[in-house]
Amino acid sequence: MTSNRRTFLKQASWIGAAAATAGFSAGFAPLARAATTVNYGGSAWLGHYAAYVAMKTDIFTKLGIDCRWQSFSTSSARMGAVMAGNIDIAGTGVVSALALMANGAKQFQLISTPNNFGKSEGLLVRSSVKSLADLKGKKIGVTYASSSHVLLLDVLRQANMDPARDVSIINLPANELLTAYRGHQIDAAAAWTPTFDRIKALPDTKLLLDDSSFSLYKPYQLTPGPDVLLVRTAFASAHPEVPKAFLQGIAQASDMMTQSPEKAAPILMTLTNLSEDEQLAILKQTQWYSHAQQKALFVGSGGKPGPFVDGVQKLSDMLVDLKQIDQSPKVADWINATYL
Structure with a gap:
């Protein structure tokens, strides 16, 4: 993907x-x-x-x-x-x-x-996180050069957050995101299925947003x-x-x-x-x-x-x-x- x-x-x-x-x-x-x-x-x-x-x-x-x-x-x-x-x-x-x-x-x-696949990808966070702003200073795991990476950069921009200063984006292979999140090495994860579904099923975890939050989703149905x-x-x-x-x-x-x-x-x-x-x-x-x-x-x-x-x-x-x-x-x- x-x-x-x-x-x-x-x-x-x-x-x-x-x-x-x-x-x-x-x-x-x-x-x-x-x-x-x-x-x-x-x-x-x-x-x-x-x-x-x-x-x-x-x-x-x-x-x-x-x-x-x-x-x-x-x-x-x-x-x-x-x-x-x-x-x-x-x-x-x-x-x-x-x-x-x-x-x-x-x-x-x-x-x-x-x-x-708009419902099979998104940003997963701890239950205490209510909005993107709550991720300031936090570590977000994502696979660089992937659709999840593009989603993360786009929604941060929509929230007027600087990906280089407001958050720490950690480049992780897709198959390592689950372990890193479960081990609290990262505070949030942008991922696609099946990693997406497996992280979402963890305790104290929720979906903050999925691909429907992407800038081009509503006008073009584009992930x-x-x-x-x-x-x-x-x-x-x-x-x-x-x-x-x-x-x-x-x-x-x-x-x-x-x-x-x-x-x-x-x-x-x-x-x-x-x-x-x-x-x-x-x-x-x-x-x-x-x-x-x-x-x-x-x-x-x-x-x-x-x-x-x-x-x-x-x-x-x-x-x-x-x-x-x-x-x-x-x-x-x-x-x-x-x-x-």
């Missing part, structure tokens, strides 16, 4: 029958062609759930895709693999993509956004680092039908997670190692975009860029103001909505 110079950088047998009935495959006819191998860059983050479900069921197979999963611990490592030509299609937080776009990288195109799917430009040129089929599979898996999360959860638990209750909670608190919704977000009326594209442009400009990237790219130049 989470590269530039500043380090921006879950089978279930039921699905065969389900996909053939009303629901998950409606409107998505399998393509009559030999299976094409797609090297996919993913992780246990929810932005990759749809790809994992489609791979672990027969969704991708019926669409002529042989998906080979490669896991990466960071978005920067995943994007590095895309740039090196080792990954064909990937999911990533848009921040890491923007950092490369700001440097002129043309090796990839943004082709969709699969979800809205601080929305998930995007991208394709390597050279791969798309060589296999122009594959990205389209891939997005059809993503949409079918998203429909399943929306309509039958209790059936998707056991599949995903092999990826995330979450309990069934934890997995179901994440599935239910996340908005999984349908194919039509993805298209509407990328393509506006009259063929103009859709609201998601406009929002990411605003986010890019904000990252410059927050001194996270040096310049703001023209986001529309990296958008390819034809596969939707």
